[in-house]
Amino acid sequence: MTVEEVLRPVVLPPSHFTTAAIGWQPWLEPVAVDDLTAVQRDALIDAGRVKSEYFRVLAHDPAILKARTLTDNDIFYNPGAGLPRGEREFAAAATSRFNGCIFCASVHARFASHFLDDPSEVQRLLDDGVGADLSARHRAIVDAATALTGTPVSFGTGHVAALRDVGLDDQSIADLVHASAFFNWANRLMLSLGEPDATGVDL
Structure with a gap:
């Protein structure tokens, strides 16, 4: 077992469905904040998402991430009828x-x-x-x-x-x-x- 594995935070899974704000732990290494390219940052759409490990995992494929986020935003934030x-x-x-x-x-x-x-x-x-x-x-x-x-x-x-x-x-x-x-x-x-x-x- 490596030092990194020993020091990795223990994940405590939720015991039930909830409206509480819970976390999410990736199984793949997210792109480090300082390593994000201009293309990857653009794909996040919202600069605040740089804090999210989930979105930084998806940033490994910025074209797909950008298409995914634009679709998500249009479905949920479109103010039309x-x-x-x-x-x-x-x-x-x-x-x-x-x-x-x-x-x-x-x-x-x-x-x-x-x-x-x-x-x-x-x-x-x-x-x-x-x-x-x-x-x-x-x-x-x-x-x-x-x-x-x-x-x-x-x-x-x-x-x-x-x-x-x-x-x-x-x-x-x-x-x-x-x-x-x-x-x-x-x-x-x-x-x-x-x-x-x-x-x-x-x-």
Whole structure:
């Protein structure tokens, strides 16, 4: 065992899904902050992400990182018509809960709790899983998101009809599909590159 392995911080995994701010430990070496090239810094889009080991792992392939981040920003921060921000975040949290990605679920559950009128639904989703007792609108959103997540061909006309019945128009349904599909991919990427770390968090 090397000195580096001995001195490596112990990762304490979270014991349950949470809205608490938890950490993430990479299994691959991130690009060191001082070693980031101009191209890699540009790919981060937001200069503050230089502090994130996750984004500095992705910076090994700056072209993919930049495309990924621009897509993420357009799905979740686009202020135009469509699904309200809180429900885009709720769909991402549901996808992450279904996939078992505790880190992503924590991030998007916090956003959903901030933007939704009833944050108790977010907590029920985290506590009870995707089968939680939810309002009709959120039930339809979770059912559609998890169908897409399980396997895209499971998502069908019945899900679209259920979403329309609870008030989603075509643009809102498209936003839901994009948020769910993106995080289905993002969860798998994060789960394959590292692990959540609750060290220092009361979990």
